[in-house]
Amino acid sequence: MAAEPLLRALTRMRSFVLDPDVLVRAVASGRQKGAQPRWKRVELRYVDLKAGRHLQVTAYDETQAHTTNHAVGEPGQPSPARDAVDDLMDEPFGNWHVETTTQQHQVRVTKKLEALVHTTERAEAVEVDREHDRDKGRLFPEDDPVLVALGISTAEGRIKPSRQAKYRQVEEFLRLLDASLGEALQKGHLRRPTAEDPLRVVDLGCGNAYLTFAAQRFLTHVRGLPVRVTGVDVKQQSADHSSGVAERLGVEADFVVGSIAAAELPQPPDVVLALHACDTATDEALARAVGWEAALVLAAPCCHHDVAAQLRRTPTPAPYALLTRHGILRERFADTLTDALRASILRLQGYRVDVVEFVESEHTPRNALLRAVRTGGPVKGGGVRKEYDELVATWGIRPRLAELLDL
Structure with missing residues (x-):
């Protein structure tokens, strides 16, 4: 696995995260060398609300979870969801785990601030779950x-x-x-x-x-x-x-x-x-x-x-x-x-x-x-x-x- 420029890897992950039809879930955690992000861990997924489709961001500090919803917006119009993703991509997280309907991507930031990206193909495509009323931030589904x-x-x-x-x-x-x-x-x-x-x-x-x-x-x-x-x-x-x-x-x-x-x-x-x-x-x-x-x-x-x-x-x-x-x-x-x-x-x-x-x-x-x-x-x-x-x-x-x- 060869290292690549961090910006290039994050730009690629950004395209997945900003696609509501492709993203299943994204998780950011850890920290880069010599830096500290605002959150210990952040999880992102899309949810369908009465007001339309939103990007749900659940951010964890040392003691609790903070959940916010950001409107996707129409093409060519201002997008709070895109702004939220860009803000998180600017945070010095050490790891990004991005799950799409067909792939899973693991990005690890090296000490030299380069990116090691490991991508695996899913055996079969999965559907995106956008239900808003599912239990927030759960690691396992209830029927696991x-x-x-x-x-x-x-x-x-x-x-x-x-x-x-x-x-x-x-x-x-x-x-x-x-x-x-x-x-x-x-x-x-x-x-x-x-x-x-x-x-x-x-x-x-x-x-x-x-x-x-x-x-x-x-x-x-x-x-x-x-x-x-x-x-x-x-x-x-x-x-x-x-x-x-x-x-x-x-x-x-x-x-x-x-x-x-x-x-x-x-x-x-x-x-x-x-x-x-x-x-x-x-x-x-x-x-x-x-x-x-x-x-x-x-x-x-x-x-x-x-x-x-x-x-x-x-x-x-x-x-x-x-x-x-x-x-x-x-x-x-x-x-x-x-x-x-x-x-x-x-x-x-x-x-x-x-x-x-x-x-x-x-x-x-x-x-x-x-x-x-x-x-x-x-x-x-x-x-x-x-x-x-x-x-x-x-x-x-x-x-x-x-x-x-x-x-």
């Missing part, structure tokens, strides 16, 4: 076989009312996974997988494997990446059930029985996922990721009992007594302190870390996510270590993750 097999959707292909929150959590988790993978691949922090050596993804504490199967489906079928996923859970029943689901779906996935702390994998994973591992199980997941030197880690913690219990036993340092005097405030402060210390410890282990909201609080109160990308080796000293040491000394606590890593 994976959702039906997992019991999230009914046999008729509709999301079950009792599974709406779970579906929302998995969707938002995958959005962050998609954006994080794209950036890590672009910057070279994550190796580029091949069919012979696929990307190894492990879901620690997978339970019923909602995230395991959703990640496999999304990364292989939507992003076209060669991937091998493994779910780890302590229950044999969970592994047997998930293996049966994988067999019925014809999905290549492995399920290992064991605790997060002790489970053995044939090869170290590239990506570690942990969704709502309870209390110190999140610390065990992070410790395993560090031990494996995983390139990317996404962990959404659940309850935070360990540090909260330590705060109850330890005198509160002045002048912070008001933070721990009332039980509900002490618990909330313990949540924040726990995740702040986890982020600091991961930085000491050579990871770039940020903490984001991955789903709105109305869906779940446990909506923080630690996203870590390995960028170097452990940090032995300096400001990061001093900041961490002062914080734990002030509060007189010992984080479980620090014990697991012998920090």
Whole structure:
């Protein structure tokens, strides 16, 4: 695949995006070297409204989606849709994925700001879906076989009312996974997988494997990446059930029985996922990721009992007594302190870390996510270590993750 001038590649993609009869969907994500677009990710598709055909743009920041509709306009007349596309093409996105009725185009911007374009032909042409009332920004249609097999959707292909929150959590988790993978691949922090050596993804504490199967489906079928996923859970029943689901779906996935702390994998994973591992199980997941030197880690913690219990036993340092005097405030402060210390410890282990909201609080109160990308080796000293040491000394606590890593 030879590089070509970026402007030429984007001009070609622009022609597809501006054709309502051809475009199925376009997605922009990642960022170019030395630049930062306004949005983490943008999705474009055409919808038919009462006022006529419009280009629907769904732009994602760190916490939520913003949807706008732009009129296509008559030929030769001003076109808000064309203006919106031109504005987005000017943003320094690192990747464009453009799906048409007959082809799929993947554009990746190199460090030299050139374009690598990979085009595949569809086995058969697809129709453009312009229904405005379809669920916005969903990664999977409701009747996707994976959702039906997992019991999230009914046999008729509709999301079950009792599974709406779970579906929302998995969707938002995958959005962050998609954006994080794209950036890590672009910057070279994550190796580029091949069919012979696929990307190894492990879901620690997978339970019923909602995230395991959703990640496999999304990364292989939507992003076209060669991937091998493994779910780890302590229950044999969970592994047997998930293996049966994988067999019925014809999905290549492995399920290992064991605790997060002790489970053995044939090869170290590239990506570690942990969704709502309870209390110190999140610390065990992070410790395993560090031990494996995983390139990317996404962990959404659940309850935070360990540090909260330590705060109850330890005198509160002045002048912070008001933070721990009332039980509900002490618990909330313990949540924040726990995740702040986890982020600091991961930085000491050579990871770039940020903490984001991955789903709105109305869906779940446990909506923080630690996203870590390995960028170097452990940090032995300096400001990061001093900041961490002062914080734990002030509060007189010992984080479980620090014990697991012998920090």
